[in-house]
Amino acid sequence: MAARLAGGTALAMLGLAGLAGAAAAEPLKVGIIEPMSGPDAATGELYVTAARYGLEEINRAGGFNGEPIEILLYDNGGTAAGTVDKFKQAVADGVRVIFQGSSSAAAGQLTADVRKHNLRNPDSRLLYINDGGAALDLTGDKCHFYHFRFQAPAPMLVGPLVEAMSEAGELGTKVYSINQNYSWGRDMETAIRERAGDGGYEVVEATLHDVAKIQDFAPYVARIKAAEPDTVLTGNWSNDLLLLMKATGEAGLDVRFGTAFLDQPGNIANAGETALGHYLASTYNLAAGDEAFPEDYKARTGHYPVYLEPRVVIAARAFGKALEAVDFGGGAIDVTPIALALEGVTLETAMGPVTIRKEDHQAVMPIVVSRVEKGAPYPVDGTDMGFAPVRTIPGPEAVYPVQESCEMQRPG
Structure with a gap:
């Protein structure tokens, strides 16, 4: 009898353990x-x-x-x-x-x-x-x-951006490069220089600045104005782009921008109507x-x-x-x-x-090049301006070559 009770108890415990195991699937x-x-x-x-x-x-x-x-x-x-x-x-x-x-x-x-x-x-x-x-x-x-x-890293954005702006006749022959002084910004500057031949432009000046430390971009806008470029190409993002757009808007700087992150909330509002005609290369456009x-x-x-x-x-x-x-x-x-x-x-x-x-x-990933226009679908920042798609480049055409420095060790 005792053996039967012990066996029954053991079976019951195993059953409870099984139920607990079934209920305790590991969450991701x-x-x-x-x-x-x-x-x-x-x-x-x-x-x-x-x-x-x-x-x-x-x-x-x-x-x-x-x-x-x-x-x-x-x-x-x-x-x-x-x-x-x-x-x-x-x-x-x-x-x-x-x-x-x-x-x-x-x-x-x-x-x-x-x-x-x-x-x-x-x-x-x-x-x-x-x-x-x-x-x-x-x-x-x-x-x-x-x-x-x-x-998309810098080459995947700069290439389509330069190509689309050039085809539209809105790139010009003189480009000013302004970017943040860290890995991404330096990649952007390199890509801008490397595309100069294909885009038919000269980089008249290139500026790298501290990241997230500059509160007033007016001196940089003055430098851009003095260089007299046709286009400014920038990979700036977050406050460094918001404040750059604010300074260009306040100065009434009549220079077209080609950007990677112009669709960040606040940029169009900060730039005002000086943003009309600016370009954006990105991985998506709602329109x-x-x-x-x-x-x-x-x-x-x-x-x-x-x-x-x-x-x-x-x-x-x-x-x-x-x-x-x-x-x-x-x-x-x-x-x-x-x-x-x-x-x-x-x-x-x-x-x-x-x-x-x-x-x-x-x-x-596909890359979409867009231009800031009035009446575009999905207007932004409470304005009547938005991003009108100009061209979509399929991912295989936009992607950069595998870098030789990548030596990926796959699991055995």
């Missing part, structure tokens, strides 16, 4: 590391909003591994040091996938931290979805298997796509997707499509199969297909 924890304080907080909040929207789409479709994805937010203050601290916190919290993109400097720190962690902890590797860091070295000497970039996405985005977030937000949603949707190809049966999560699935994703977008180049994990 995704960390979003962005500046939610400091000078770049407005940009960081857009990244957070878009990443959450895309990840919540996955949850509305059923989540992953039997559980909703857990979304954790980390404020890095926009600094590399803050990124180090928040990365450590994310690891301690059990995060397995990180979304980040608001700074190439932070991206450089984060991708190095992910690489080191994965080498030291092969049983709990992390996956880094870079949805904004555009420095070329991230897919060059810093490339690694667990980093995927969903952003060139369907209406379902922007309307749903507005319904869920309170505003139409702007600036970087469509690109971040593309990154999240590509990630979600990769998850559909992986099944851990509720068990332990391994990001290596997810990364392998992500390599094979083709995501259809309104701009055209987005794929991943396996050699360096650069997303091959």
Whole structure:
């Protein structure tokens, strides 16, 4: 009798353990590391909003591994040091996938931290979805298997921008280059110089300035005016572009700009009507796509997707499509199969297909060149101006060659 009771108790305990195991599927924890304080907080909040929207789409479709994805937010203050601290916190919290993109400097720190962690902890590797860091070295000497970039670096933006402006007869023969003095800005200056021959222009002056430290761009506008360029090409973003546009508007500077981030909220308002005729090269334009996405985005977030937000949603949707190809049966999560699935994703977008180049994990994305016009669809900043699409360049035509410095070690 005692043996039967003991056996019955053991079977009951095994049954309870089985039920507990079935109910305790490992949730996928995704960390979003962005500046939610400091000078770049407005940009960081857009990244957070878009990443959450895309990840919540996955949850509305059923989540992953039997559980909703857990979304954790980390404020890095926009600094590399803050990124180090928040990365450590994310690891301690059990995060397995990180979304980040608001700074190439932070991206450089984060991708190095992910690489080191994965080498030291092969049983709990992390996956880094870079949805904004555009420095070329991230897919060059810093490339690694667990980093995927969903952003166009300088050559992918400058080439289409110069080509479209030249074809429209609005580039001219004298170009002024102004950029932030760090990896992304230096990449932009190099790309601007390298395209001079194809674009038929001379770089009359090139300026690199401190990042997020200049409060008044009037002296830089005066230098631009003195150089008498036909066009200013810039990769500036966040406050450094907002304040540059403010200074050009106040000075009434009659020079056409070719930009990478002019669609950032506030730029058109700051520039006023001097922005008319300015150009933008980006990875998305709402006016060139369907209406379902922007309307749903507005319904869920309170505003139409702007600036970087469509690109971040593309990154999240590509990630979600990769998850559909992986099944851990509720068990332990391994990001290596997810990364392998992500390599094979083709995501259809309104701009055209987005794929991943396996050699360096650069997303091959269409580039849309737009011009600021009155009466354009989706006017911005409470003005009657918006971004009218001029030309869309398919991803394979826009993408730059794989860099020789990328020596990706694939998992064995």
